Amino acid sequence: MNDTHTAPQTQAASACDVERIRADFPILKLEINGKPLVYLDNAASSQMPQQVIDRLVRYRTTQHANVNRAVHTLSEIATNEFEEARRKLQHFINAREEREVIFTSGTTDSINLVMHGYGRKFIKAGDEIILTTLEHHANIVPWQMLAEEKGATIRVVPVNDAGELLIDEYEKLFNERTKFVGVMHVSNALGTINPIKQMIAFAHAHGVPVLIDGAQAVPHMKVDVQDLDCDFYAFSGHKLCGPTGIGILYGKAALLERMQPFKGGGDMILSVTFEKTTYNTIPHKFEAGTPHIAGAIGLGAAVDYLSEIGMDAIAAHEHALLDYATAQMSQMRGVRIIGTAKNKAAVISFAIDGVHPHDIGTLLNQDGVAVRTGHHCAQPVMQRFCVPATSRASFAFYNTMAEVDSLVAGIRNVQKVFA
């Protein structure tokens, strides 16, 4: 290891008090293959603190019933807790109204809701939808399905060699046929933070609504949907220290009201006859069937937990981890970082000369270091950088500088094995 890179004691790290935070996460005490777990796969799914686990247990053991359906005490408690969770999420992203917050099963479900609810109603033959090269498949495939159904066209914003969107090219794509923009806030494959506020303003100047895939942003920085002025914003609970199977779609009320429901069934109706059904008000119009009540309540507890630490402190600590890891890895001969945008979140995709990414992942796992290897559900990004796959270390606020050292030591070991 280069001796100049000793783990810095950043102010942010102390603001985050990482050792105290780590004590909240039982899973971080695990050993894998006889080594302390170094969990660097947070972009895939983050871990859950005891506070969220306890909240789920309390719900399961003392509060569970179906919501919005009965007058008995438990049903009232469950309904109140479920709606309280919605308010917590509203405040977390600074939505204007709680009815703008829809519980879904995750980012994928949220984007599909917009495709079915907005896209199928308002996108017509000949219309154009702008996406970017960086998008996760969740923000590509639904739009391709729509384009095929309607005879619409998808236009794609290119990226430079650093993995930054070419904003001039984005602006050139707009014309009178442009009817929708879908763009991710932070790239899961490269870590690029996209200039979405600027992109949203440009789209709005052309009367075009914008959906933001915020799956990799909300866990790592303060997101204010009113300040961004986005029309839709999607994210998942399980990347946010919450449960799997729960997520959020934020949508501006005026748009949600004009949209058609995505799924039909109980709870999303006002009245049903065989002649005609009238739909419930938002957000319930989009929440057919029994929701993931525990998931919503658990996610509410997760955002309480994160808010207590503070999203600015989280962002600062993760940035310090990114800088420290980047400084070390960029000096390692035979190691290439893919994605070197100036504005990045704490994700490092990398390749090691002569070693398949899956071998990297397997050998790192032997050292207890969990990274993801593969195309990260972003195959167009892999094609753009001419790689079949990458290895990806993705950090969270509970990671330490010492864990970065373990990653770097693991990479050296991989190089030794394949020398």
Ligand code: C6P
């Ligand atoms: N990315 C990763 O390892 P779901 O599965 O619906 O919770 O999230 C899908 C999704 C959508 N957009 C972005 C930017 C994402 O990163 C993800 C999930 C994981 O990168 C699993 S592929």
